[in-house]
Amino acid sequence: MIRRTLREIWPYLVLAACVAAFPLVVRSTYVQFVGATIGLYAIMSLGLCLLLGYAGQASLGHAAFYGLGAYTSAILTTRYHTSPWLAMLAGIALTSAVAITIGRPALKLHGHYLAMATLGFGVIVQIIFHEGGDLTGGFGGIAAIPPLQFGSLAIKGDKLNFLLIWAITIMALAISANVVNSRVGRALRAIHDSEVAAQACGIDVSRYKLMVFVLSATFASVAGSLYAHYIGFISPDPFGLTFSVQLIVFVIVGGSRSVWGALLGAALMTILGQQIERYEAIKDLNTVVYGLMLILFVIFMPAGLADIIRRVTDRIGRKGVVANG
Amino acid sequence: MDLAGKLLQLTLSGLAMGTIYGIVGMGFNIIYNATGVINFAQGEFVMLGGLIAVSLVAVHVPLAVAVVVAALIVAAVGLLLERLAVRPVSGQSVISMITITIGASMLLRGVAKLLWGPNAQKLPAFSGDEIIRVGPAALESQEIWIAGTALIIVIATQVFFNYTVAGKAMRACAINKAAARLAGVNVERMTLLAFALSAGISGLAGVVLTPKTLMRSSSGAPLAVKGFCAAIVGGLGNGIGAVVGGALIGVLESLGAGLISSGYKDAFALLILMVVLFVRPSGILGRNTDREGL
Numbered sequence: 365m366i367r368r369t370l371r372e373i374w375p376y377l378v379l380a381a382c383v384a385a386f387p388l389v390v391r392s393t394y395v396q397f398v399g400a401t402i403g404l405y406a407i408m409s410l411g412l413c414l415l416l417g418y419a420g421q422a423s424l425g426h427a428a429f430y431g432l433g434a435y436t437s438a439i440l441t442t443r444y445h446t447s448p449w450l451a452m453l454a455g456i457a458l459t460s461a462v463a464i465t466i467g468r469p470a471l472k473l474h475g476h477y478l479a480m481a482t483l484g485f486g487v488i489v490q491i492i493f494h495e496g497g498d499l500t501g502g503f504g505g506i507a508a509i510p511p512l513q514f515g516s517l518a519i520k521g522d523k524l525n526f527l528l529i530w531a532i533t534i535m536a537l538a539i540s541a542n543v544v545n546s547r548v549g550r551a552l553r554a555i556h557d558s559e560v561a562a563q564a565c566g567i568d569v570s571r572y573k574l575m576v577f578v579l580s581a582t583f584a585s586v587a588g589s590l591y592a593h594y595i596g597f598i599s600p601d602p603f604g605l606t607f608s609v610q611l612i613v614f615v616i617v618g619g620s621r622s623v624w625g626a627l628l629g630a631a632l633m634t635i636l637g638q639q640i641e642r643y644e645a646i647k648d649l650n651t652v653v654y655g656l657m658l659i660l661f662v663i664f665m666p667a668g669l670a671d672i673i674r675r676v677t678d679r680i681g682r683k684g685v686v687a688n689g
Numbered sequence: 690m691d692l693a694g695k696l697l698q699l700t701l702s703g704l705a706m707g708t709i710y711g712i713v714g715m716g717f718n719i720i721y722n723a724t725g726v727i728n729f730a731q732g733e734f735v736m737l738g739g740l741i742a743v744s745l746v747a748v749h750v751p752l753a754v755a756v757v758v759a760a761l762i763v764a765a766v767g768l769l770l771e772r773l774a775v776r777p778v779s780g781q782s783v784i785s786m787i788t789i790t791i792g793a794s795m796l797l798r799g800v801a802k803l804l805w806g807p808n809a810q811k812l813p814a815f816s817g818d819e820i821i822r823v824g825p826a827a828l829e830s831q832e833i834w835i836a837g838t839a840l841i842i843v844i845a846t847q848v849f850f851n852y853t854v855a856g857k858a859m860r861a862c863a864i865n866k867a868a869a870r871l872a873g874v875n876v877e878r879m880t881l882l883a884f885a886l887s888a889g890i891s892g893l894a895g896v897v898l899t900p901k902t903l904m905r906s907s908s909g910a911p912l913a914v915k916g917f918c919a920a921i922v923g924g925l926g927n928g929i930g931a932v933v934g935g936a937l938i939g940v941l942e943s944l945g946a947g948l949i950s951s952g953y954k955d956a957f958a959l960l961i962l963m964v965v966l967f968v969r970p971s972g973i974l975g976r977n978t979d980r981e982g983l
Binding site: 420473474495616648649654659 | 727791796963
């Protein structure tokens, strides 16, 4: 029993140790910033991975939920002087309410229709951020958003934010892994393969779909709040269609049917994107690379990087058995 | 100008833009009918058409030739897209199809940005900057070109689908691929043809649109969204429906922008899309069927 638990939690312990050691080993605030960004993207990718990879539902509007979290945090803390943690909770509440409202009718739609409905929703939300006047600050956005706080310790700077964001990323990872390996996860996979068959087996298809949609929206909202309190400034730009599509790239490249894959995809693509951005000569290549990666992965490696790693570790594992036996 | 005049003005310019949405919607429908795929790169065809024409005119190719050549080049891009990206995953899940065409749209947008830069490119109006008076309202001559091109495309595609062997074969593929193959239709070739035709038409739409709205590498996505709205409102798969849907969206958008707020202009089309999707996914003119896995 204990051995089983250990086998299940050791990857988390290793990850946690790496996260704790990272700011000590890496002094560069730029690298810490990139690390924190990967954490934020990983939280959202995990949510989208559950929705896209496990439930088989495409959302092209996830940046909107990210934005809802960020804007709720920003508006409540700067305009109404709410505590940042409370603002974050309010963001979760609002995002869940919106996700339920939009998810109920949208999830009745299949495939392309759902993708387009969520795309429409995402674009409308970004337009509201643009046109929200004094409330959202329009194109100028909202500045001077206060940081999150633990007692008297303000979570300021790249190092502390890195630690906080990754602590939450690991929590999100654990939650996702739990969902995937539970009754719910099995139900979701059944829905992915055939909604009709799942229904025939007594699975409440629309309830499960809505549940995972709301959960993934909540992940995005939390990431949005973390981002707003970390950077201290938000504008409508990061919350549009481009980012919703980028999230899909993270999930597909990492492997849409593996929660660790979501983490891996977010890390790899963010680092790749950052590297390209750094060199003036190839800066404009970013979209090309992202598009090309998406096409190549869907055609040649539909199970993503996670699948390659799984195969490699399987092979090593088998060799080990042979050597011991 | 009095209110009636303003309404007429907004309706007319809305109709002109709406016909473009309608053509893009038809582009969606042609591919959808032949393959069951919604091509998320449809807007990039429009953008490419416009930008290629800009470059051709810049090297002193006569405008009429540039229009044709641009449409043909975009048609070739459509062919390549089908052959290199879509065919390898044909028969796979809808999610694969969605992601592959999203990837293609990013790729085309990125390449266009490398070739033409991020800035908006100009193309001269086909018959000068003349203004045509319609009662109290005024129309740019280019808007007549846009509407006229749309009309010709609609008639030409109707003739193609109803009276030519290739058109009928393509419709047969849409209805039942296996049966079409048994009847001797080369389904693969028809799929290729559908992509080329759809891309060519969208490219042409891009060329006639560019003098009115300018064109940049990022112009594709919003046009695709509007075109998709047109296709959905008119009933996905219904060619004439897309044009009617496009006109409707163009007019509502123009009225909304003129009478309520221009900032929310792009939100109107999407609101219409979502209302139609939620209330009547088969569209206003569509058959009321909801096939799983579309």
